[in-house]
Amino acid sequence: MVKKKSANETAAAGAEAGDIAAIDTPENADRAGWRDQADEFAKQAKDAARNAASGAKNTTGDALHGLSKLIADTAETVDSKLGPQYGDYARKAAEAVSGAAKSLDEKDIDQLTEEARNFVRKSPAVAIGAAAIVGFVLMRMMRGPNDEA
Numbered sequence: 001m002v003k004k005k006s007a008n009e010t011a012a013a014g015a016e017a018g019d020i021a022a023i024d025t026p027e028n029a030d031r032a033g034w035r036d037q038a039d040e041f042a043k044q045a046k047d048a049a050r051n052a053a054s055g056a057k058n059t060t061g062d063a064l065h066g067l068s069k070l071i072a073d074t075a076e077t078v079d080s081k082l083g084p085q086y087g088d089y090a091r092k093a094a095e096a097v098s099g100a101a102k103s104l105d106e107k108d109i110d111q112l113t114e115e116a117r118n119f120v121r122k123s124p125a126v127a128i129g130a131a132a133i134v135g136f137v138l139m140r141m142m143r144g145p146n147d148e149a
Contacts, residue, residue, distance in 0.1 A: 053113075060104060
């Protein structure tokens with residue numbers, strides 16, 4: 001006759017099985033070591049990506065400020081050569097570029113990342129097209145002037 005186990009006996013057997021799984025075996029120690037190492041590498045990669053993004057943000061902001069100043073400085077030349085209407089266009093363009101630079105400076109990486117995600121969700125086709133253009137430009141820049149097509 002088969003004796004049925006009581007709930008207490010079943011719980012006790014389960015606890016023993018759990019205790020066996022929790023025993024430090026070489027396999028469990030290896031898994032924990034690999035997991036810790038993977039977590040450390042992931043943290044290092046995240047920190048490196050954040051630092052690279054921060055550097056790129058600062059470089060882009062500086063470039064936009066420089067472009068804005070260049071456009072504003074040439075507005076008077078445009079006035080004298082092409083007329084005041086075109087000089088006004090140049091000043092408006094300088095203000096727009098300056099506003100974009102200021103907006104970029106005021107936001108942190110997390111805000112910019114969230115805005116990029118929202119943009120991709122709203123306009124995936126534009127995002128893919130922009131990525132393709134950026135990739136093409138970067139490829140052309142890396143090839144150098146002496147490489148033939």
